[in-house]
Amino acid sequence: MTIDRIGGIALFLLAGYVAFETRVLPLGNHQIPGPGYLPLLLAVVLGFLGVFLIATKKNAPSFRSLKWPEGIHALALVACCFFATFAIEVLGYRVTMLIVLGFLFGVLERMKIWWVLGLTLGLSFGSYYVFNNVLMVILPRGGLGF
Amino acid sequence: MAETLQNLLLGFSTALTAHNFFYAFMGCLIGTMVGVLPGVGPLAGISLLLPSTFGLDPTGGLILLAGVFYGAMYGGSTTSILMRIPGEAASVMTCIDGYAMALKGRAGPALAIAAIGSYVAGTISVVGLMFLAPPLARFALRFGPPEYFSLLALGLLVLGYMTGGSMIKNLAMIILGLLFGMIGIDHMSGYFRFSYGIVALGDGIGVVPVAVGLFGIAEILATAGNPLRPDVLKPKLKDLLPSRQEFRDSIFPIGRGTILGFLIGIIPGSAHIISTFMSYAVERRVSKHPEKFGHGAIEGVAGPESANNAASCGALVPMLALGVPTGPVPAVLLAALMIHGINPGPLFIKEQPTIFWGLVASMYLGNFMLLLLNLPLVGIFINFLRIPYRILYPIILMFCIIGVYAVNTSFVDVGIMSVMGVLGYLLRKFDFETAPVVLGVVLAPIIEMSLRQSLAMSNGAYIIFIQRPISAVFLGASLVMIFLAVKPLVWKRKDWRERLAEAEKKS
Numbered sequence: 286m287t288i289d290r291i292g293g294i295a296l297f298l299l300a301g302y303v304a305f306e307t308r309v310l311p312l313g314n315h316q317i318p319g320p321g322y323l324p325l326l327l328a329v330v331l332g333f334l335g336v337f338l339i340a341t342k343k344n345a346p347s348f349r350s351l352k353w354p355e356g357i358h359a360l361a362l363v364a365c366c367f368f369a370t371f372a373i374e375v376l377g378y379r380v381t382m383l384i385v386l387g388f389l390f391g392v393l394e395r396m397k398i399w400w401v402l403g404l405t406l407g408l409s410f411g412s413y414y415v416f417n418n419v420l421m422v423i424l425p426r427g428g429l430g431f
Numbered sequence: 432m433a434e435t436l437q438n439l440l441l442g443f444s445t446a447l448t449a450h451n452f453f454y455a456f457m458g459c460l461i462g463t464m465v466g467v468l469p470g471v472g473p474l475a476g477i478s479l480l481l482p483s484t485f486g487l488d489p490t491g492g493l494i495l496l497a498g499v500f501y502g503a504m505y506g507g508s509t510t511s512i513l514m515r516i517p518g519e520a521a522s523v524m525t526c527i528d529g530y531a532m533a534l535k536g537r538a539g540p541a542l543a544i545a546a547i548g549s550y551v552a553g554t555i556s557v558v559g560l561m562f563l564a565p566p567l568a569r570f571a572l573r574f575g576p577p578e579y580f581s582l583l584a585l586g587l588l589v590l591g592y593m594t595g596g597s598m599i600k601n602l603a604m605i606i607l608g609l610l611f612g613m614i615g616i617d618h619m620s621g622y623f624r625f626s627y628g629i630v631a632l633g634d635g636i637g638v639v640p641v642a643v644g645l646f647g648i649a650e651i652l653a654t655a656g657n658p659l660r661p662d663v664l665k666p667k668l669k670d671l672l673p674s675r676q677e678f679r680d681s682i683f684p685i686g687r688g689t690i691l692g693f694l695i696g697i698i699p700g701s702a703h704i705i706s707t708f709m710s711y712a713v714e715r716r717v718s719k720h721p722e723k724f725g726h727g728a729i730e731g732v733a734g735p736e737s738a739n740n741a742a743s744c745g746a747l748v749p750m751l752a753l754g755v756p757t758g759p760v761p762a763v764l765l766a767a768l769m770i771h772g773i774n775p776g777p778l779f780i781k782e783q784p785t786i787f788w789g790l791v792a793s794m795y796l797g798n799f800m801l802l803l804l805n806l807p808l809v810g811i812f813i814n815f816l817r818i819p820y821r822i823l824y825p826i827i828l829m830f831c832i833i834g835v836y837a838v839n840t841s842f843v844d845v846g847i848m849s850v851m852g853v854l855g856y857l858l859r860k861f862d863f864e865t866a867p868v869v870l871g872v873v874l875a876p877i878i879e880m881s882l883r884q885s886l887a888m889s890n891g892a893y894i895i896f897i898q899r900p901i902s903a904v905f906l907g908a909s910l911v912m913i914f915l916a917v918k919p920l921v922w923k924r925k926d927w928r929e930r931l932a933e934a935e936k937k938s
Contacts, residue, residue: 289600292861296603303610303625310622315891318883320617320624327606327613334603341599351860358655359856362828366648366849369832374842382829389825396821404822412829420483422837 289345293338300332361393377427382409442788446796454491455793458498459800466506467812473503475647477763478639479830482837489771490786494793496767500760504740505801508545512538521739524707528731535727540673544681544729545736546805552689552737553798556744559693561791567752571777576884577895581905583878588912589698590867593705598916600863608871611636631843638766640835640844641872642759644851645865647831651824652856681733684714688737696745706742707735759869
């Protein structure tokens with residue numbers, strides 16, 4: 286299976302999903318188009334483009350030829366992003382960043398402990414000071430006041 | 432002419448105030464750093480700085496962010512010449528001859544010509560922006576919803592064609608972006624669309640989390656595990672001066688690159704990247720010694736580096752005159768204006784002369800500052816390249832989170848950024864372009880509103896789009912674009928877009 290065909294299938298499925306979701310939105314008519322009018326129109330075009338990719342891109346590189354050397358790092362970073370999403374308002378910016386940066390420097394990159402401590406504390410508290418106090422960009426504090 | 436000069440005077444009186452001068456300097460400095468560091472493009476840089484401009488007045492904020500945009504074009508050449516790694520995508524073509532010159536011990540002159548070319552192109556294009564944007568804005572006052580819809584449809588088709596790679600895939604990405612842009616409350620009916628009960632999605636998906644996710648996070652995901660970077664060549668200050676012959680050989684490439692870059696910059700698409708490719712191709716074609724290209728021809732540095740600076744300035748023309756962004760970076764700049772409560776559009780220049788002319792004047796000053804920053808201080812900037820990437824990428828991630836969270840102080844935006852990061856990473860793996868997605872998100876509300884208003888005006892008759900002359904011209908141009916896209920399928924020839932994609936992959 287080529288990467289373009291996989292892309293085409295994904296686009297076709299997405300188009301089908303969008304079309305299915307627009308069933309709850311009024312379509313309106315040509316005179317007064319409703320909120321579902323353009324999304325449905327776009328879903329139809331997207332589905333058509335997906336089918337076109339499936340039908341024509343048989344000479345694209347195969348899926349097996351894709352290399353994922355950065356896979357572990359990428360997975361860890363995605364986990365950090367989602368952790369930060371849910372923790373930033375619960376634990377506060379500084380504690381969240383301590384955990385995220387500590388994990389990246391200490392666990393993923395296996396840096397020496399003094400480097401990890403210095404970078405983690407310096408960056409999380411330093412960036413909070415610069416943005417929150419100097420640039421007046423409000424960053425969240427958690428339940429512990431941090 | 433007299434009116435323009437009077438307005439320019441107003442601009443300089445704004446740009447030369449102590450705080451605006453400082454913001455222009457900071458923008459240029461940060462832009463150069465952003466350009467020097469591979470993996471942090473101008474888009475990510477501007478998005479991350481956006482929250483810090485909330486406390487500034489709109490003029491200062493725009494001057495700062497625009498400085499990052501054109502400053503990054505200067506900085507991008509440094510890594511291309513010294514390491515053969517493009518600091519940002521627009522410096523890809525500079526890698527070829529710039530690095531070849533560096534290997535021959537001519538890194539200094541290559542850097543100097545890149546900086547001088549960028550300065551000349553940047554300054555001349557500001558003149559173009561100054562004279563072109565106000566009449567274009569006056570012309571756009573004639574536009575109604577059908578004209579806007581046709582213009583945006585044309586813009587998106589041009590974007591699909593000019594972005595490079597497969598046009599079908601680019602169109603699919605534009606539609607994906609438009610669908611993302613339709614999440615939230617429908618402004619005409621009040622219906623919630625695709626928001627799944629999440630109240631924060633009612634306002635829709637912001638351009639900043641989408642842009643930072645697709646460009647910033649996706650870049651880190653793709654590069655974080657890579658092995659160590661190659662050694663950095665460090666030129667001495669005394670070696671920077673080009674020879675008389677090198678100067679002479681660069682004059683015309685700089686001139687041609689400036690004109691080409693500015694004109695391509697106005698067109699939607701990844702203009703600053705395309706302009707460098709076009710400029711390189713033109714220089715090779717007109718050269719008496721095309722065999723020198725690829726082995727250290729100074730024209731191969733002067734042309735593309737002038738073109739990418741001119742293109743970054745050209746891209747501001749439709750953004751400031753029509754309120755229509757031509758690429759992801761102008762889209763974020765537009766978002767910055769809207770955050771400050773300013774409505775972009777044809778009336779912007781008339782209603783906000785201080786901001787427009789202040790920006791224009793700051794760009795004259797900024798280009799001069801960048802020349803000073805990039806020549807004597809190049810040795811300092813390349814020290815940034817000595818920071819190991821394993822230290823750098825967690826810092827970039829931290830700035831991404833700060834930048835995105837601070838726009839709306841919402842963790843939902845950080846979640847959107849994370850999802851977009853994963854999406855951007857997968858799209859890159861599967862050879863899809865991500866810039867059209869960002870533009871789709873920005874243009875979705877305008878394009879939908881214009882379509883529905885046009886249909887309401889014509890009682891549901893689509894013929895309104897060809898009955899009105901300006902709209903018909905735009906649609907005619909769209910048909911030409913479709914023809915150009917279909918042509919290589921019929922004539923089975925590699926067109927310039929495929930060659931551009933190959934060149935980008937090679938470097």
